[in-house]
Amino acid sequence: MTTAPLIEVEDLNVHFPITARGLIRRTTGLVRAVDGVTFTIHQGETLGLVGESGSGKTTAGRAILKAVPLSSGEIRFHRPDGIVDLVALGGERLRRFRRHMQLIFQDPYASLNPRMTVRDIIAEPLEVNNPGLSKEEINDRVRETAALCRLNLEHLRRFPHAFSGGQRQRICIARALVSRPDFVVCDESVSALDVSIQADIINLLMDLQQQLGLTYLFIAHDLSVVAQISTRVAVMYVGRLVELAPTRSLFARPMHPYTRALMSAVPSIDPDKGFDPEELAGEIPNPANPPPGCRFNTRCPFAQERCRSDPPEWREIAPGHLVACHFAEELATDPRPTNFPDSISEARP
Amino acid sequence: MAIAAHRMDAPAALPDDLLLAVRDLKIAIGTDEGRIVPVNGVDLTLGHGRTLGLVGESGSGKSLSTKALMQLLPNTAQILDGSQLLFRTKQGSVVDLAGFAPRGKQIRAVRGGEIAMIFQEPMASFSPVYTIGNQMIEAIRLHRGLDKKAARALAIDMLGKVGLSNPGLRVDQYPHELSGGMRQRAMIAIALATNPSLLIADEPTTALDVTTQAQILALIRSLQDELGMSVLFITHDMGVIAQVADEVAVMYMGEVVEYGPTRDVVRHPQHPYTRGLLAAIPSIDQIGGRLTPIGGDLPSTRPSGCPFHTRCDQAIASRCDTVQPESTALGPSWWARCHLLGEAAS
Numbered sequence: 001m002t003t004a005p006l007i008e009v010e011d012l013n014v015h016f017p018i019t020a021r022g023l024i025r026r027t028t029g030l031v032r033a034v035d036g037v038t039f040t041i042h043q044g045e046t047l048g049l050v051g052e053s054g055s056g057k058t059t060a061g062r063a064i065l066k067a068v069p070l071s072s073g074e075i076r077f078h079r080p081d082g083i084v085d086l087v088a089l090g091g092e093r094l095r096r097f098r099r100h101m102q103l104i105f106q107d108p109y110a111s112l113n114p115r116m117t118v119r120d121i122i123a124e125p126l127e128v129n130n131p132g133l134s135k136e137e138i139n140d141r142v143r144e145t146a147a148l149c150r151l152n153l154e155h156l157r158r159f160p161h162a163f164s165g166g167q168r169q170r171i172c173i174a175r176a177l178v179s180r181p182d183f184v185v186c187d188e189s190v191s192a193l194d195v196s197i198q199a200d201i202i203n204l205l206m207d208l209q210q211q212l213g214l215t216y217l218f219i220a221h222d223l224s225v226v227a228q229i230s231t232r233v234a235v236m237y238v239g240r241l242v243e244l245a246p247t248r249s250l251f252a253r254p255m256h257p258y259t260r261a262l263m264s265a266v267p268s269i270d271p272d273k274g275f276d277p278e279e280l281a282g283e284i285p286n287p288a289n290p291p292p293g294c295r296f297n298t299r300c301p302f303a304q305e306r307c308r309s310d311p312p313e314w315r316e317i318a319p320g321h322l323v324a325c326h327f328a329e330e331l332a333t334d335p336r337p338t339n340f341p342d343s344i345s346e347a348r349p
Numbered sequence: 350m351a352i353a354a355h356r357m358d359a360p361a362a363l364p365d366d367l368l369l370a371v372r373d374l375k376i377a378i379g380t381d382e383g384r385i386v387p388v389n390g391v392d393l394t395l396g397h398g399r400t401l402g403l404v405g406e407s408g409s410g411k412s413l414s415t416k417a418l419m420q421l422l423p424n425t426a427q428i429l430d431g432s433q434l435l436f437r438t439k440q441g442s443v444v445d446l447a448g449f450a451p452r453g454k455q456i457r458a459v460r461g462g463e464i465a466m467i468f469q470e471p472m473a474s475f476s477p478v479y480t481i482g483n484q485m486i487e488a489i490r491l492h493r494g495l496d497k498k499a500a501r502a503l504a505i506d507m508l509g510k511v512g513l514s515n516p517g518l519r520v521d522q523y524p525h526e527l528s529g530g531m532r533q534r535a536m537i538a539i540a541l542a543t544n545p546s547l548l549i550a551d552e553p554t555t556a557l558d559v560t561t562q563a564q565i566l567a568l569i570r571s572l573q574d575e576l577g578m579s580v581l582f583i584t585h586d587m588g589v590i591a592q593v594a595d596e597v598a599v600m601y602m603g604e605v606v607e608y609g610p611t612r613d614v615v616r617h618p619q620h621p622y623t624r625g626l627l628a629a630i631p632s633i634d635q636i637g638g639r640l641t642p643i644g645g646d647l648p649s650t651r652p653s654g655c656p657f658h659t660r661c662d663q664a665i666a667s668r669c670d671t672v673q674p675e676s677t678a679l680g681p682s683w684w685a686r687c688h689l690l691g692e693a694a695s
Contacts, residue, residue, distance in 0.1 A: 052558035053529075164646055165407075194406035195585065199629035199640035206639070221558065224588070228631035228640065247636055265563035267588035269632055271612045275592040277563035283528055 005078055006183060006215045007041040007064060012073035014056075014063045018288060031288045033059040035239035038314060039322075041183070043078070046209065046216040048230030048247070050223060050262070054284060055236040057219045061185040064217065065101050066094060077101075077183075099129040099179035106188035108168035112160040119156035122146060122174045129179055141178055148208060149174040166197035170204065177208065185217045190225060202229055223266050227251055232320075235259050238295040239287050241314065245321040255317060255328040258296045294325070302327060363435045363443045368547060368579045369395040369418075374447070375429040376413055376422065386429075388414050389603040389651060392676070395547070395596075400573065400580040402594030402611065404587060404626075408647065410603040411583050415549050418581075419460045420451040439463060439546060462492035465540035469552040471532040475524040481508070482520035485539050492543040507538040512568060530561035534568065541572060548573075551583045566593055587630050591615050596682065599623045602648070602656035609683030620685040622657045655688065663689055 014034040019025040033056045041047045051057045062068045064075055066086055075086040077100070089097055102125075105111040112121055122142045126133060133141075143153060149170045160168060169189065176184055186205065190198045206229060208214060220226050226233055227247055234244040235258065243256040254260045265277040280299045285291055291298050297307040304327070312324045317332070325331065363370055376388035388410040395401045405411045416422050418434055428434075434446035436459070449456040468474050476484060485504040489495055495503065501520070508516035511534040524532055533553060540548060550569065554562040570593065573580055582593055590597050590611060597614050599607045599622065607620040618624045625643035645660040652659050658669035669688050677690040 052560065166646070195587075195626060196406065196629045196643035199631070199642035202631070203639055203642065222631075223559065224631040224633050227633045227636045228638075251633055251636060261560060263633070265559045266633055267563075267566070267586070267592040268634060269587045269591045269615060269627070269630060270634060271591040271615055273634075275563075275566075277560070277567070279564075280560055283530070 004043045005040045005076075006043040007078070008074070008076040009040070009064060010038050010074040010076075012037045012060070012063055012075065013071040014059050014068055015071040029288050032239045032290060033287060034063055035287075035290075037073075037236075037239075037241050039234060039241060039244055041215060041217060042231075043215055044209070044213055045231040046218050046229050048226035048233040049217060049219045049236060050221065050226050050233060051236035052221065052262075052284060054238070054287060056239040056287065057236050058187055060236065061103070061187055061217055061219050065098075065103055065185055067103070079182075096129065099125065100181050101183040101185070102176035102179065102181040103185045103187060104169075104172050104176045104189045106191055108165055108172050108192070111172055112168060114160055117157055117159055118146075118151070118163075118171055121160070121171060122156075122178050125175060125179045142174075145174045145178045148211065149177070150204065164197075165193055166200055169193060169197075169201050173201075173204065173208070177212065177214075180212070181214070183215045183217070185219065187219045188221070189218075191220060191222060198225070205229065223263065235262065238285055238290055240295055241322075241324065242296065243321075243323045243325075245318075245323075249318070249321055253332060255321065255323045255332045256296075256325045257300050257302055257331060260331075302331065363437055366396050367394050367435075368397050368437050369393075369581075370433070370435045371414070371418075372433040372435070374414060374417060374432045374434065376410075376417055376426055376432075377429055378423070378426045380425070386651070387603050388417070389656075391600070391603070391605050393598045393605055393608055394682075395579050395581060397546075398573070398577050398579055399595045400582055400593055402590035402597040403581060403583045403600060404585060404590050404597060405600030406585060406626075406647070408602075409600040411600050412551055414600075415466075415551060415581060415583060418446055418547075418549065419464055419466060420446065420449055420456045421460070422451070436464070436547075461488060461545075462543050463545055464547045464549060465543060465545040466549040466551065467533075467536050467540050467553045469555050471529070471536040472524060474536060475532070477524055480521050480523055481527075481535050481539075485520070485542055488539060489542050503542060504538070507542045508535065510572070511535070511538045511541075512564070513538070529557060530564065533557060533561075533565055537565075537568065537572070541576065541578075544576065545578060547579050547581065549581045549583070552585070553582075554589065555584065555586070562589075569593070587615070587627065588632075599626065602651050604656060604686065606657065606687070607685040609680065609685075613680065613683055619679055619690055620657075620687050621661045621663055621689070623685070625660075655686070665689070665692075 012034055013036060015030040015032050017027040018029040018031060020028045037060060049057045059068060063070055070087060077084040077086050119142055123138050126138050126141060146156060151170050151174060190201050193201060218229055230247050232246050233250045235242050237258050243259045254263055261278040261280050267275055282299050285298055293309045294307040294312050297303040306326055312326045314322060314324045317323050317328050371391055371393045374388055374391040375386060377384050377386050391414045403411045417428055428447050432447045435443055436446050437443050482504050486500040489500040489503055505516045505520050508519050513519050513531060513534055527535060554565050584590060594611045597611045598605045601622045607614060607623045618627055628641040629643055631640060643660055648659055654670045654672055655674050658664040665688055674686045674688045676684040676686045678684050
């Protein structure tokens with residue numbers, strides 16, 4: 001495992017306009033789906049991206065693939081022959097570059113065309129992006145990829161309806177990998193599957209990563225799945241990153257109050273391990289009208305005056321452990337403070 | 350230990366500590382390709398004030414089994430003879446719900462009044478054109494015989510009890526005006542407004558975010574303590590089961606393969622399927638490493654003998670594939686259906 005960067009994302013913004021109804025479509029507001037996000041994905045790693053509905057994790061994943069229009073920011077993709085500026089890339093050049101980055105969706109039922117055979121589904125990205133390949137070359141590549149994804153060659157002639165959820169997801173994976181990408185975004189790719197099949201697909205994704213040297217951005221709302229597969233994990237809340245750290249440090253020592261609340265809410269399969277989720281007040285704010293200062297201040301049990309006015313800086317609190325919280329140091333020293341606000345006011349008069 | 354007798358000569362009576370006993374429930378469905386039996390021998394018991402977790406993968410028959418309790422099966426489905434759904438009513442008499450006509454008066458008195466149900470998708474169980482209050486008042490008046498004013502007061506009281514802020518305002522709102530978590534709370538308020546003795550919760554937190562799920566689980570638990578009802582909690586999430594259920598029933602292909610106290614089953618699973626299920630689950634307590642999937646695919650039709658034998662690595666040739674295993678008692682209220690356990694016991 002190297003720590004050479006594959007993708008650097010800097011101050012990424014994706015804002016969707018809210019338009020008024022009527023003849024003239026005036027923009028009346030902005031949904032800040034992704035708002036000033038900065039992170040790096042290392043070569044060969046799996047970066048987990050977690051957050052609740054509406055946190056912007058899916059939009060962030062698509063923005064990196066340039067599948068949604070970016071408002072501003074930089075995305076740099078490191079290739080052996082140099083650094084590619086993805087934001088500047090457009091038209092035919094972007095289309096040709098797409099084979100280096102692929103997406104695996106959540107629903108293996110909705111994302112396969114029922115009128116195409118499995119062979120045609122897997123071959124399509126090659127036919128579109130590599131017009132120079134001969135039919136034999138394409139067939140060879142399809143067979144090789146299908147085998148890697150543990151699909152039977154017999155399956156290639158059939159249509160998607162003949163397959164179970166797990167087999168369909170293997171077809172989706174084969175389609176994503178047939179063009180031999182460097183980078184794959186898995187957006188809730190195992191969330192719709194039953195646990196016994198989910199385990200199989202997670203193992204397959206991990207094996208393929210080893211065999212093909214893949215780098216994943218693994219987006220999911222299920223923290224246990226993310227913990228299983230990820231090298232590092234990033235946590236998003238209302239369009240912003242709140243914490244990013246190696247998986248073990250994040251789960252052992254979460255430093256952002258939101259991350260802590262999130263982890264405490266996961267029910268453990270050990271019945272003797274107490275289930276005592278930290279209560280969060282209120283509801284997730286509307287990303288069209290986020291609160292000033294720290295986005296989490298409306299629900300944070302430790303929020304101070306400063307949190308309501310100053311947005312916290314995205315900073316490295318320990319080697320490789322990034323967090324956006326004014327009081328992360330104080331929170332980290334006490335695993336579960338009962339009268340935390342007092343200790344903060346002492347520390348920062 | 351001898352083979353448990355609970356399936357044989359099951360008495361029609363219900364032991365005093367139980368609210369519900371399902372015995373040998375079988376449901377057949379007519380399809381274009383003939384008759385299938387997606388629920389094929391479900392046995393479970395639920396005590397007063399207890400929570401039973403029903404866990405299984407898609408198609409295991411868990412939802413269908415619980416719909417049978419309320420006679421809410423699709424028209425093409427039929428509860429087969431010999432099935433018993435014994436339920437103790439509020440008056441104290443024991444009735445067999447399996448014998449009630451789906452549209453009859455008897456089941457209508459039970460459904461909603463004595464047994465209430467909440468679902469995964471709250472939007473699907475609300476009418477979008479009536480206010481929350483309207484829908485609650487209708488149910489309350491039907492089952493509790495209150496006048497409009499008293500029913501409205503009770504509705505507001507229930508909305509407050511489930512933790513909705515400003516219940517006086519919420520009562521006149523439409524379902525679309527609430528967030529997902531709030532809607533789920535409102536649905537629980539409707540379900541509990543009639544003071545049922547059994548709440549069936551069918552994946553009530555699956556569509557919710559984890560912090561909201563934690564709130565809803567805590568809410569169900571506190572309401573259960575307060576109102577003394579029993580809960581049948583259907584989920585595919587073993588973590589949820591481990592944290593909320595007193596007993597757990599594990600279903601595979603229309604059968605309960607293992608039933609017992611949650612701690613025992615989760616700590617020392619005895620049926621190979623239960624073991625496989627637990628090994629396949631990622632957990633934040635064990636980061637990294639490989640998972641152990643259950644080998645093979647779910648068969649499309651129920652295999653002969655033990656339904657799990659096609660995927661079981663310990664299957665005994667010419668036994669597991671031909672003879673359906675009886676249940677083996679593993680403790681006072683713990684049993685599993687597996688030939689391996691029967692061998693060990695005898």
